[in-house]
Amino acid sequence: MNRPVAKPAEVRKVSLRRQMQPIVQQRLMIVMLLLLFGVVAVTARIGWLTMMSGGEAYAASTDANLPPRADIVDRNGVTLARTIDAWSIAVHPDRIISDPEELAPRLQALMPERTVEEYTEILTSGRTFVYLRRRALPELVAQVNALGEPAMEYLREPERLYPQTNLAAHVLGWVNLDGEGVTGMEAVLEERLMDPAHRNEPVALSIDSRVQAAVQSELATAMRRFNAIGAAGIVLDAHTGELLALTSLPNFNPNAANRSSDRARFNQATMGFYELGSTFKPITMAAAIEEGVVTDISRRYDAEEPLEVGRFTINDDHPQRRYLNVPETLVHSSNIVTARIADELGAERMQAVFRDLHFDDPVDFELPVRGRPIWPEYWARTTIMTAGYGHGIAVTPLHLANSYATLVNGGLYRPLTLMRLSPDDVPPGERVFSEETSDQMRGLLRLIVQEGTGRNADAEGYRVGGKTGTAEKAGGGGYRQNALITTFAAAFPMDDPRYVVLIMLDEPRGDAGTGGASSAGWTAAPVVRQVVSRIGPLLGVIPSENRDIDTAHLRAMLWRPPSERS
């Protein structure tokens, strides 16, 4: 009887639940949708990120292969300049833990370029970041790290390295700490070296590092031996105008260019203007032969007495006191006869030849050359005469080397270049002398080395031909008797000239080996012999004991004292 009857309160509860059910389901649905949306959003984001980051990583890996600056190599692919990752040491002075008074002397012991006081000042300055050393060696980084100061920072930065140190330093130049070229080819080629499209390919210069090394080392030896204050050496391809070696001593190490002196940075071969003396005589002779002033080289000119023009007297260094023909003039380096021939040639024709050889312009090539040659303003009769034997007109050794290339290569002037040329790029050249004149000059230049002042340059088997030049340096209102510029301009092999070698020594002093003589035949010529016998085989010029240019007809013109006649 006692039927269970639902209590009114429970009934109310159930009815409420029934009422609430749709609302709860709706809310649950919303929450679930929100969660789902969140999951989808997160998944999408992760997917997006993986795709994007993958792409970035890939892009970065291809980019890292591109060096920040292109390499510079020589004509055979030997690296002359390369950018590497280097260490640099920096400090955060505001985060220093150890005692600056203790740390400073230790730093000074490791990096002696600053004083202890300077280090203390840096460490106590409270600045956030100071470089202590750019371009540090890994050993130094390890040593500084061993000091145990956590405020030190070691960074890897791109650094320009010149593996060959001071080889061709004047040609290469150097870069500043921001990696921009300051001088030399680094500055000239700045755009090409930084161009992202070409950065992968190294730039090839015309320099041959083996030839450059031979010239540099032989020049350095000669400079030490003769106590010269400077020297310059050039090796030039006579048929293309490519410079295989261009050196000026003293030189510097481009890896530490800021530690070199101004004098070492001065490139005498391109910036130094010198009165190069007798080396001009073959040019004057070639001009006279070319212009028909000298039609017969066996014609004799008066060299019995010093030549007096106005109040000016022209003397010979090796007076012969007789009449001389052209071969004899060059062999004995007679100023008097050269002056006579220059006088006959006249100012106009002489200037024309000098202009054709670009003696009135700065050297036309890649490196920036300061100033212009010293070109006489007024060509008096004496100016013509003295210019004929290389006085009163000053050019750089490069001018002279190129004019010798023109003399022997068949008479074509080509601009000089420091870039390696492919055979198609060789400029056709401007004709200055005829083939016949050039042939005749080859014989005469060879004769000077066989019989004349250039005997010491005769590298056995290489058929060297060339001319000495000894000039007094101008200074103090006149010429200084004992301050000489000795030059030897040569070409080899003379039967088919391929290379021009020019050696210049600044203020050499003769020693016992030269009998005290400091003229070019005793100082510069032996360097040429050394250089030629070293670089000849490297350049594919094979020395031969039985091959030579025929100079018998020229030798027959030389007068010999009766005792020497056979």
Next chain:
Amino acid sequence: MTITRKFRSVAWAATVASAALSCYLISHRVSAERNALAQVEREIQLAREDILSLNTEFQTRSRMSQIEVWNRRDFVLAAPLPGQFLEGEIALASLIEGPVADSPVRQASATEDATDDDRIDEDVFEAPDLDAADIPRFQQAAYLVPEDVADRARGERIAFLDDQLRGAIAGEAEREDAEGDSADQ
């Protein structure tokens, strides 16, 4: 009935979730592969940098000035002289000291019937039929040393032996003489 209806939505949700999950796993797998690839590429890059820096170090250590120092101080090298170069084979042959043909000259002899073959034969320019049985695949050539030359060579050998023998006998005699002398003293 109601249970299945209720569970249907759950099943749907589970299907969608597992599909999304598998999609996510696939993309995760792809990105893992990609990272592994990037890792390999980084390693290649590091190896390249190593090669570059070692190469640079090598070039720096073998720089021209260093080679120059070694050549001058340690090896004392000098530039080659023209006598050290040769122009072609004739110059090379001229270096052989003494007459080249020292041994008796040997001549190839030809038999009489060989001369008949001197006339130009049209068949000569045709390739021989290799299958023909009468042409041997391998042809052997031999030449005879003329009788008199061989005799002379033999004679010389014997004479040489004689010389040696005589020299040995003479040496023996001398030694005996010397011993005899010393014994006398």
